[in-house]
Amino acid sequence: MYQPPHFREDRLEVQHALIRTHPLGLLVTLGSTGLVANPIPFVLDALAPPYGTLKAHLSRANRQWQDFDPAQEVLTVFQGPEAYITPSWYAAKREHGKVVPTWNYAIVQAYGRMTIIDEPAWLLQQITAMTEDQETARPEPWAVGDAPEAFVAAQLKGIVGIEIEITRIEAKWKVSQNRSDADRLGVTAGLRARQDEASQQMAELVETRGAPRGS
Template identity: 60%
Template sequence: MYQPPHHREDRREVQHALIRSHPLGLLISSGEGGLLANPIPFRLVNTDLGMGTLQAHMARANPQWRALAAGAEVLIVFQGADHYITPAWYETKRETGKVVPTWNYAIVQVRGTVRVIEDSQWLRAQVNRLTDGHESRRMIPWAVGDAPDDFITAQLKGIVGIEVQITAIEGKWKVSQNRNEADRRGVAEGLDAEGSETAGAMAGMVREWGGL
């Protein structure tokens, strides 16, 4: 990943926080047919033992898992908040006019080695933990146990598990750090005025990473 120094984010806790808040990762691998890419929801575990481990499952009908079983390295991309940035928000536009549009974003890329898992107990535990993690925020959470056991057993036969031992992790927060303070303030205020949730999230990041 292209990494200008002012956009690099090496703090492990920040990288992990993005993965947890945006767990749908794009799983990219190569096989006999070329490159394969699928969006997969991941759980991040074992972070106290280094870079961590990612656990997930995918449909057995998905051909990617057979390519993963060959032991190839994978790349997983986790996309955080992003937003278009108009030059109209820059103070520099009023001063010199020498500005162009850009796009702000936060992203984490992970590389690792994969283990494919077909054990039914592991799969059931994975589905339970993944479900509980997301349902716990709901007022009336749904649990895997709410469905008939024979139905869940049949569903588990249609998936395979994957576990990725992270060997490298990079974070990139492109949130206007390369602009001067007046421009950063203009970007944050412009995003606030947009009024959307995504714009608000990016405004907060511009302020936090820009020291405003």
């Protein structure tokens, strides 16, 4: 990933936080027909060395779990907040007009070897953990145990598990760090005026992280 120094994010706890908040990762593997990519929800085991382990499952009918090169790294991409940034928000537009549009975003890319796991107990644990992650905040959370045991057992036969031990991880927070204070204020105001959730999330990032660390 192209990594200008002022956009890099090397803190593992920050990278992990984005994965937890945006767990639907794009799993990219190399198979006999070339590159294959599928969006997959992951559960992160942050304590596993060296950088954590990603756990998920695939439909047994999805050939990605069979047709990949175990000797090669796989890539999982986690996309955080993103937003189009119009140059009309920049103070610099009014000053000299030498501005262009851009896109702000936060993203994590995790690399590692993928292992296939076809064990009912592991699969039950994985889907339970994934469900709890998403359901806990609901007033009346649904649990895997709410479904009939025989039904759950039948569903488990239709999936296979995957584990990816993260061997390297990269992250990029491109949130207007390269703009002046006045331009960042304009970006924040423009994003706030949009009122949609994605724009509000990006406005928060620009406010809290827009200036380069140490500036």
